[in-house]
Amino acid sequence: MKRYAVDNEALGGNINPVSSPEKKRQILALSISLLSFLLASSIYLFYRETSNILYQVFASTDVSNAIDSLRSITPPLPPWLIYSLPDGLWMLSFCILILTIWGFQRSREAIAWIIITLAIGGFLEFSQALNILPGHFDWSDLAIMLIAVLLPLCFTHKSSYR
């Protein structure tokens, strides 16, 4: 297998092998990211109207009957949980992934990427307000997205390199 060396010099020579606690944190972060994504997808699958793409994908498979059965017994949820939370969960999943890639460091690059993620979410929401994209603009969506972006930032630490 061809191996590539990490350009340690370009990073100021501060790259150390990934320590065990660091690895555990990465695994935990990726698990939360995956869970957020799956939870958001489940809300789409079991609570949103059946015309959504995720339901349509599953409807064409053998598990469609099981999904329909589960949809009929799912307990009612507050509307914000059905319509706003998935946006936040997707954003959370996205942010955690980005921060994991950047080592949960508060570096300029990581902050720039977090701003980009927020810009993408904001663009999608404001596009609905301007009727560029179908859907309904909602301030609560934006608020939840902002929380989803800020929450993982609390677990970052100062960058060890410039």
Place this chain on the structure above:
Amino acid sequence: MKKININTLRHTVSVGISLAFLIMALASTTLFIESQAEGPCEQITPKTVSYTISVSVKDDLTGNPIPNATVNLHLLHKRYTYLGSSICQTSPPVNTSLQAVLYTDASGVAVYTSPALTYNVDIDRSYLYRG
């Protein structure tokens, strides 16, 4: 041995994830609501109201009306309150009226139709009125 700057690798992966996120969000947005028409926005006191909605379905390719297409109409108050859904069977003549009863005020009522991926579903706002 070829050297790869780890930051370049991180940027590349970040671009990939961002694109995937954007595509996923766009796909779910555009396919989730196939077509929509906003209702009148005047405030009324909550009571049983009814709307009559005319729906015409045309073939995308030929432009010919489809006489027996089934259209599901989902009525929602703003985006939160699901008011119910009705099935509109467009039979000759193509423009068929549908009566739907709402149990809330009429502010921001939206009508969602499905499927519309293979049909053009035209809902004229002028047909949306309080009965």
